[in-house]
Amino acid sequence: MHQEYGPIVRVTPNEVHWNDPEFIDTVFPGPGRKTNKPLWFAQRTGTPYSIVSTTDHDLHRRRRNALNSFFSVASVRRLEPIMKRYMAEMISRMEQAGQTGQIMEMHLLFKACASDVITEYAFGESIGFIYTPDIGKSFFESTDVFFFLTHIFGLVPWLVHHVQNAPSWLIKAAAPHLGELRDRQDWWIAKVREIRKSPNPDRVKSTIFEGILNSALPPEEKSDHRLASEAQLVVFAGEGTTAHTLTCCLYHLLADKDEVRKLKAELVAAVPDPSSLQLSQIDSLPYLNAVIQEAIRLHPGVMARQVRISPEIPIVYSDKAEGKSYVIPPNTVTSMSPLDIHLHPDAFGSDAYDYRPQRWIDNPKLARYFIGFSRGARNCVGMTLARREMAIILATIFLKWDVYDGTLGQGPTLELYETERGMDIDANADYIIPAPAAGSKGLRVKIRS
Incomplete structure (x- = not known):
């Protein structure tokens, strides 16, 4: 539509979409201008009471303020021992695969590690997918089924309530593929209730939901259904988007030995002893950060168009190529899509x-x-955690392994196994999160010890 009609297109009766990189900060403003979201977006996500789905600007600020401190740089650094514990098991699984010749499904391994980290940070305990024989594969497949329903949720909003609140036995009978997700949802809310009933004053700020329950939010903001939405958002965002970027990043690096050479040179200079790698050593490494940034640019973990509403003032857009100006009235839904902007010439x-x-x-x-x-006042609250988690995982992997070049005695190496960018890495469909082509087996890697 943009190719035919230009940088501004009305894509629904009440939504205007831009494909203009210079207009980002107007569509996604800072806190100085009120920014709402449409109700249908909240329903489509399946987490209607979470911060990402909060329609009202002021309520969003209150909910977000209760979470901000948990995703600061200082808090993420305090989380480092937890990240390292699960990462050590991830590396161990890779080493075992190198010894047995098993082809490792790295997209699942990254999801399991990221899931355990964010779940322990949220509740003080994880399910431990990284330790299970299938590294959580059956659960992650159940989660994918949930995301496949997001288009239906957007068209039939009342269905979200029924899916989220139906008894477990009914969900498992009517939609068996959602069974594992429902079990995990029940686990989340059980943990929230445990925290609510037995608050530990010494750990008020040690986990996300202890922090929310001990925050200044009013009682109605701490109800089970509200926190269940927040739990689902925190975990899905913490495991899925992080793992997706890691998957795409590893693919591109293994597909280009020159990129790995540059990265390894920077890592070796910054980390004299890989066995005692610290986040502080790699936090500001320019090439490592560029490697991650470029992967997110090409493969954003949230692919859906990002919608906003300016409730009080109109938005004025000048199309310089056509010499026209457009005034978008208040309360109109406006949007941009990450992949459009990130691939804009x-x-x-x-x-x-x-x-x-x-x-x-x-x-x-x-x-x-x-x-x-x-961007703006509603940008991702967890981006600091995501970036640093990705950095320490990639640094650990490439301080240990190199790219296989067929040389005997080369040492520990990684090699892409039957993985193609167009089939297995690039987005083929938008279910809020990107989905690869049908039949994709994900990122598979052969590991040599």
């Missing part, structure tokens, strides 16, 4: 589809076109 050039981390170092101003974690 005016922002990222004719090689926008290419994975080239160096572009962020050559031109730091490109950051103004980046919406991989959304």
Whole structure:
């Protein structure tokens, strides 16, 4: 539609969509301008009472303020021992695969590790997917089925309530593929109730839901149904988007030995002893950060168009190419799509589809076109955790392994196994999260010890 009609298109009777990298900060403003979201978006996500789905600007700020401190740089660094514990098991599973010749499904391994980290941070305890024989595969498949329903939720909003509140036995009978997800939802709310009934004053700020229950939010903001939505959002975002970026990043690195060479050189110089790697050693490494940034640009973990409403003032847009101005009235839904902007040639050039981390170092101003974690007052609250978790995992992997080049005696290596970008890595469908092509087996890697 943008190719035919230009950078501004009305995509529904009450939604205007832009494909203009220079207009990002107007669509996604800071806290100085009130920004709402439409109710249908809240229903479509399946988490209607979470911060990401909160329609009202002021209520969103109150809910978000209760979470902000848990995702600060200082809090993430305090989380480092938990990340390292689960990461050590992830590395152990990779080493075992190297000894047995097992082809490792890295997308599942990353999900299991990220899921256990965020779940323990949220509730003080995890399910321990990283320790299970199938590394949580059956549960993650159940989660995928839930995301496949998001289009239906958007069209039939009342269905969300029934799916979320129906008895477990009914869900398992009517939709067996959702059974494992329902078991986990029940686990989340049971943990919230445990925290509510037995608050530990010494740990008020040690887990996310202890913090919410001990926050200044009013009692109605701490109800079971409200916190169940928040729990689902926190866990889904903490495991899915992080794992997706790691998966895509690892693919691109293993597909290009020159990129790995640059990354390893930076890591070796910054980390003299890999066995005692610290987040503080890699926090500001330019190439490592560029490697992650470029993966998010090409493969944003949230693919759906990001919607906003300006409830009080109109939005004025000037189409310079056509010499026209448009006034969008208050309470109109406005949106942009991350992948549109991230592949826009005016922002990222004719090689926008290419994975080239160096572009962020050559031109730091490109950051103004980046919406991989959304932008403005409603940007992703967990981006600090996500970036640092990805950094420490990638650093650990590439301080230990190299890319296989067929040389005998090369040492520990990784090699792509029957994985293609177009089939297994690029987004083929939008279910809020990106989905690969039908029949994809994900990112598979052969590990050599």
